[in-house]
Amino acid sequence: MPGVNPRNNMKRLLSALLPALALLGALPFASCAASPQPEVVRLRLDLDRTVLPAETPDKVIVKICLDGLRLPRAAARPPVNLALVLDRSGSMAGEKIERARAAALEVLRRLSADDVFALVAYDSTAQTLIPAQHVGDGRTLEEAILGIRAGGGTALFSGVSLGAAEVRKHTEDSRYFHRIVLLSDGQANVGPSSPEELGRLGAALQREGISVTTVGLGLGYNEDLMTRLAMRSDGNTYFAAAGADLPRIFAAELGDVFAVVARRVVVEIDFPAGVRPLAFVGREGRIHGRRAELTLNQLYGGQEKFALLEVEVAPGAAGSEREIARARVTFEDARDQRTATLTALSSVRHSDDRAVIIRSANRQVQTDYAVNLIADEKDKAVALVDANRKDEAARRLRERSQELQALAKTYGNDAVLSVAATNVQQADRLEREGLDNTTRKMYRAENAQTKNQQSSR
Amino acid sequence: MRPAPLPTSPAVNVSSRRIYLYWLLLLVPTLAVGAAALLLLQREQARLVERTSQADAARRAAVEARTRLVAENVELLIGDIENGLLDALAAVPANELDAFLAQWEKTNPLVRTAFRSTAEAQLLRPGSTATDESARGFRRRFAAAWAARPPWTVDFVNPASSVNDKVLRREKAQEPAPLSANVANVQRARQEAQAFSKVRNYASSAPMADQLEGAPAQRKDQSVQQFTAPDRRGWAPWRHEGRLHLLGWVQPGGAGEVRGVELELAALVSRLGSVLPAEVAVREGYALRDDKARVLHQSGLLPRDGVPTLRVPLAATLLPGWDVAGFLPAAEYGASSDRGFALIGALLIGIFVIAILSGGSLLLWQARHSAEEARQKTSFVANVSHEFKTPLTTIRLYAELLEQGRVADAEKRTDYLRTIGRETQRLARLVNNALDFSRLEQGRKKFQLEPLELGAELTHLLDAHRPRLTEVGLTLQFHPPVAPLTVTTDRDALAQIVLNLLDNAGKYAATGGEVTITLAARASGVGAELHVLDRGPGVPPEHRARIFEKFHRVDDTLTAEKGGAGLGLSIARQLARGLGGDLRYAPRDGGGAAFILELP
Secondary structure, X not given: OOOOOHHHHHHHHHHHHHHHHXXXXXXXXXXXOOOOOOOOEEEEEEEOEOEEEOOOXXXXXXXXXXXXXXXXXXXXXXXXXXXXXXXXXXXXXOXXXXXXXXXXXXXXXXXXXXXXXXXXXXXXXXXXXXXXXXXXXXXXXXXXXXXXXXXXXXXXXXXXXHHHHHHHOOOOOOOOEEEEEEEEOOOOOOOOOOHHHHHHHHHHHHHOOOEEEEEEEOOOXXXXXXXXXXXXXXXXXXXXXXXXHHHHHHHHXXXXXXXEEEEEXXXXXXXXXXXXXXXXXXXXXXXXXXXXXXXXXXXXXXOEEEEXXXXXXXXXXXXXXXXXXXXXXEEEEOOOOOEEEEEEEEEEEEEOOHHXXXXXXXXXXXXXXXXXXXXXXXXXXXXXXXXXXXXXXXXXXXXXXXXXXXXXXXXXXXXXXXXXXXXXXXXXXXXXXXXOHHHHHHHHHHHHHHHHOOOOO | OOOOOOOHHHHHHHHHHHHHHHHHHHHHHHHHHHHHHHHHHHHHHHHHHHHHHXXXXXXXXXXXXXXXXXXXXHHHHHHHHHHHHHHHHHHOOHHHHHHHHHXXXXXXXXXXXXXXXXXXXXXXXXXXXXXXXXXXXXXXXXXXXXXXXXXXXXXOOOHHHHOOOHHHHHHHHHOOHHHHHXXXXXXXXXXXXXXXXXXXXXXXXXXXXXXXXXXXXXHHHHHHHHHXXXXXXXXXXXXXXXXXXEEEEEEHHHOOOEEEEEEOHHHHHHHHHHHXXXXXXXXXXXXXXXXXXXXXXXXXXXXXXXXXXXXXXXXXXXXXXXXXXXXXXXXXOHHHHHHHXXXXXXXXXXXXXXXXXXXXXXXXXXXXXXXXXXXXXXXXXXXXXHHHHHHHHHHHHHHHHHHHOOOOOHHHHHHHHHHHHHHHHHHHHHHHHHHHHHHHHHOOOOOOEEEEEHHHXXXXXXXXXXXXXXXXXXXXXXXOOOOOOXXXXXXXXXXXXXXXXXXXXXXXXXXXXXXXXXXXXXXXXXXXXXXXXXXXXXXOHHXXXXXXXXXXXXXXXXXXXXXXXXXXXXHHHXXXXXXXXXXXEEEOOOOOXXXXXXXX
8 A cells, every 4th residue: 555655655745845844944933943962862842833823722733853863883883682582383384484583593693793682482382492692603593593393372472571581681781772573473372462461561661671573474463462562662563464574574673773872762741831732643652731751762863753742722812922842852872871861942923814824834743643643543443443333433534534634725735635635545445345454454553653653664 | 362461551541641740730830920920910010000190199299389389489579579669669758759650650660550549549649630541541440449448448468478488498499400490580580570669760860869869868857757657558459340450559657648559460470471480391381370260371281171280379469369270181191001011911921821831732632642652553563463373373283283294184184274374365464454554554555446347356356255254154145236337446455445344244243144245336327336234233333433543443452352453444444545435334224334335
């Protein structure tokens, strides 16, 4: 479904909208307050509009952007503490397990001697095949990987738990970047297996600084569980239709892992009186009163991660200015484990002039909002289709599309229009055909990737 | 002329008795050995069964011990985590509590939600205005239920105090190697748990670290009040919509505001996996199961039906309804292999005994057979000698009389000479019989077959021998066939058969006074049938089958009334069969014997 991919859309529209963006940059109250320090991370607060109508309450989308700078040399990357958790249940037998072994070997070859690698395989029980250890020349590790045979049940929870136990052996060493890569092709049938339980495990692991990247293989796995686990632990998620995709996916994942520039990223956004945070759109965060919080386990170099927050702004007189949000990001520089803090600020102006308001729109923020809104809605649609309420799902998707179309027309945002149009097509198709297994998995994976701004697909 | 009886029978009895003795000598030890072997086999099998059951019981005990150990370790680990969390919670001074709880929720993987509440279960944190999902979920789960019965009003036992640290050390010394490896796992898990349940914050470490370092000092200031009334604390398993939640609470000073934490069960369960044995013996299996008997972690193989050999419930104050299950499927091969062992053993013993006994019996039969044959030969030699002796004596007597010239009468002399000639012929017949017997025995007898007109041949033969029969008082009648009957046969053999039959009649049927010989064509049209009929005593039924056996005589003692070697009928039958015919006996109607010779 090439039309669904929001990044392609973005790229295409970005070039079309460049003049508009240049105009935005020239605005006197440009909201992007980049940090002057030469940190590896840049924090920026964008608003969908910098001018709001006067004397009326309005909703504003706050986009908290975190840019990871590309590190100059790949050799300077922080060492990786990686646990590979492989499914070796009976369903993996044959080509799949061969590909998984090949992919694991590929991972091993890309790791350097200083990295820590652990291999856990699970069937009905989880077993540590390689306890966490430095890769070295990797020869003994290769033998263990080649010895993996398929057969048995799918104790996914135990597998992840054991992988976490291996990773934990090195969590004290702050130089390392911790990650579990989970491969599964089937439904978890031994141990806790609901998406909720795995999601909570993921959240708990994130608090320890461990991210779980999930790779779903084939059409048999539980995509809800896999995406939930990945999202809650701030890991990536992938959908591999065939075993042949595995080496590519593992390579892409390692590309991300090696590009980590900052870890333990905590963003705190404070809102002054008169501004009330309503909800996060897309990426999940926590809201306590006037404070919103966001935790990311890591930032990758050369990638932008962002969160979208809907806030309600109290009415203001025309011409008055108002501070919308103050953000503070704390992170650990992956190169030297130094903790750094950045702040950013954004504000709006109230005006009676409709043209000014429309001109102040940030089309990129609007587009991101549209894409994430649709991703949220599609997740709900999946739940509705599961509950056999296909029509309601399609109706809600169309409603969202109409809202977005209205927005797009008001502000002349072609990108949002295109997102809305694609969504209408998908709503039609969903109503007509429902969700087949492949589409459902793609929905889940793409939604997660959108919300997570995962660059590697 | 009657020879003295020889003591042959006792000798035969002695030797056969000896053979039976030998056979007994073989039989008794064989049966004894067989019985002893069976007995040993039985005992061995009993021992085997016992050993199997002992091994089974030992394994069962081991599984039980491990299951208990796992359960104890799970309890220890949970106790550590719970104690650590409450310790950390209790140590926070009241004025920093909100910041601490917020930080805790964010950074501690074991904390799902931290809460504050009044003693009357009025939730202070998370507040009713909280917008994030976890806080709303917390209020949804507990706010209403606590209004009726807050967990801290129920008197809970502090779970950790019921678990003794000594357990781990004791078991470590006893348990075999695979489990000691696991002890390391458990200890590592415990250390991690202890570290985690205390504060772990990386996000904004600087300010929080300050707070924490400051905490003990500030705590000291408040300690005066706290010593007077110690903290109340406890853990409460709480059910909401069928799901278990673990709530820990501390009431500083035993009254007033309650601070607490909801444990992140998924993170706890995740950590419990390391308590199960990493490696288990074949067929064993261990599982940690929740209150719905779902397996959370398993180690080793679990049977499909899922009925555990042993289940050790965890302390109800920690995780009610949860248990550690040990699986050891009953040995399915043990009993049958024991039975197989006994069966094969018994079979081998049986074969052994049967082989020895049948071999012995064969030898016995062979020995008896040989003894019988030896006896018959001895009897034969004695009989033959006796037979020879009579004509020889007669010949010698008459020859001596003639030599001495005391017989003057010429007619008498002629008569003597005729007698000598007759006795000589008789001797010759005896010798011929003996020679034929020997040839037949060795299979060297050759027949010279030629076509013979039986009527003429027999008339000629019978005429030659009629005087001999007349002498013993027998009238010979011959009924030749109406038409001439020609058969291809051996002249001498035929003559010998007929002579032997006539001799037989002369010997045993002289009292009957007549011998009738009839010759007729066979019913089938080919060959001839010759009947030799007498009016003698006949053959007793028990001897009928054996009269044609060599050496057999109805009365085979040397003192028998009638002489003979027991060869005549045997030779006659062998010759008849050699010619392609047969010789058989039938009782004659009206008394007497009928010998029927068939010739092809």
